[in-house]
Amino acid sequence: MNRIFFRFFVLVMLSITAATFVIYFAFARLFGDPLDDIARRQAAAQIFLLEQYVDQAPADEWLTRLNNVREVSEVRYDLLPLAQVRARLGQDHPELERGAIVIDARERAFYRRVDLRGERYIGSDDEVLVARNLPVDIGQALKMEALRYVIVAIALLVPIALWSRAHWHSLQALSRMADEFGGGKLSARARMRPSATVYPLAERIDHMADRIEALLEAQRSLLHSVSHELRTPIARLEFGLELLDARAQDPDLHRRIAAMEGDLRELNSLVNELLDMSKLDSARTLQPARVDLTALLEECCATLPPSPHAVACELDGSLGEIDADPRLLARAVGNLLRNAQKYAAGRVLLSARRGVDGIARGIAGGIEIAVDDDGPGIPEDERERIFDPFYRLDRSRDRATGGFGMGLSIARKAVALHGGSLRAETSSLGGARFVIKLPPA
Incomplete structure (x- = not known):
């Protein structure tokens, strides 16, 4: 500006x-x-x-x-x-x-x-x-002429400077509003006086923000309501299948019922993830506390489901404690680890360290958490799209891998609520590398 x-x-x-x-x-x-x-x-x-x-x-x-x-x-x-x-x-x-x-x-x-x-x-x-x-x-004579031109220049610059100062403050207010709105505070508005130089622009931006907030709120409400409403018929189907399975005598029918129960569990899991996604759309979800980061990351590794690919941990001893929501941060790291286990050929690595610049200045630097695998990796032109809900790469559409394409989206939203970022890179192991960056504590 x-x-x-x-x-x-x-x-x-x-x-x-x-x-x-x-x-x-x-x-x-x-x-x-x-x-x-x-x-x-x-x-x-x-x-x-x-x-x-x-x-x-x-x-x-x-x-x-x-x-x-x-x-x-x-x-x-x-x-x-x-x-x-x-x-x-x-x-x-x-x-x-x-x-x-x-x-x-x-x-x-x-x-x-x-x-x-x-x-x-x-x-x-x-x-x-x-x-x-x-x-x-x-x-x-030259001094007099120069003084004359200087006086004229000042006479022109003073009103220009006063106008520019008011204009600059108005643009700064618009910039702050845009930053807040982009950061998830959907109630942020410019609310300028009609006398402001950029009032017509600010008024249109406020109207646009109102419409966006209304659309997102409607989408969130619809997603939350539909997810809740789906639970009732799912529960009825589960109960009906259990009764049918108890009365069935045909082994082939038992197998069909078991497959249907698997589909219902998958559908129920999808509903749960949709509900989690709708909750993450609001910063009010965040419940920060003082967290021992090393212990939290070790617990994420310990609670992973059984897999042929063990997770190796390389945690810096200077991690210490940070202010974070332990549930959401663990959910983000856990999603990345489970994703790495699905596609790894044999190795998964979890590493974490503090920013070198901050340590060198004697202050707490930002946190960098990385999950590496030796799988097929992610094409560079797909590294942003994989964070979109329900988006999956071609090789991950096989039902054997499971999932709905929601895990990475949930992980990014959880990290964003902490003021951090999540991006995909190429791993030194040959596969994909997901890097979480959290701001200094």
């Missing part, structure tokens, strides 16, 4: 600078160089003396009056050939050719032809009067 306004102010300053140069060159083109006007005003006394005293003398006294001025003035007056002055100025000066005064602000001098018809003295039409060491201070 700060970058946006930094670029805005840089653009404003560049625009003001460019406008300054454009104004200067436009005025110089249309009305002459402003520095020449300033120098002419500063040399007004010498110009007045020349025009009103020396030039007003009779033709035979013009040089006499010029010499009188030379004696009392600190300005140096010289007579130079016209050709030499033309070469010195280096360009055509129509003012000089028509007998007007030409100011050279940098040299602190002005030039003017004595006359155009040789009336002052013989050859006066071919000579130029040059006045040097004029009391011209261009530096002071």
Whole structure:
């Protein structure tokens, strides 16, 4: 956000600078160089003396009056050939050719032809009067011009800064609201005053958030209600199958009933996972407590169902305690371990360590928990989609592996409630690697 306004102010300053140069060159083109006007005003006394005293003398006294001025003035007056002055100025000066005064602000001098018809003295039409060491201070004039432009720039920047400050605060409020809403706080709203500069945008974002919250709440309510309603017919079917199994005499019928009971158990498991998913959609589910992380991870390994693939543990001794919901965190790690057991060829590894940067600074760093297996792995373009509910890779659709594609989604939601993240990578064992990152305690 700060970058946006930094670029805005840089653009404003560049625009003001460019406008300054454009104004200067436009005025110089249309009305002459402003520095020449300033120098002419500063040399007004010498110009007045020349025009009103020396030039007003009779033709035979013009040089006499010029010499009188030379004696009392600190300005140096010289007579130079016209050709030499033309070469010195280096360009055509129509003012000089028509007998007007030409100011050279940098040299602190002005030039003017004595006359155009040789009336002052013989050859006066071919000579130029040059006045040097004029009391011209261009530096002071430049400072005044710069101060003028600075005042104009400040007059423009102050209202822009005040407007930008209010605009920036409004955008910061929108940014905070977006972060809170994205973090799961669906009740977050901008709620800006109508006088705010971004009020129309904030109002539309609030309306959008209202609709999203209503849709998600309806979806959650529907999922929760349907899951609860399904339990009653499932229980009836289970009870009916048990009665039917007790009365059945045909062995083939017993096998069919057993298969149906298996399907009902699978359906009941799906309902339970749907209910768990609906509960995880709310941060109110979290019940944090002080947890010994090493003991929790060891318990996750110990409570796994029997499997031909044993889980190896590599737990850092500096794990210590963290603030977490032990039930949800254990559920997330357990889901990852069971998923690894399904697809591992022979090895499953659970590892955990604290962030190295935090330990180096003497503070508690973030926690990194990883589950590795040596199975077939996960294609890179599928590593985000596997966390979607009910999504399963092609090789996992075989009913022999079990599951509904809910375990990874539940694990990610449980980790997100702790302020952490869960991602899939390639394991050094050759299969998949799931990494949980929890913030510092």
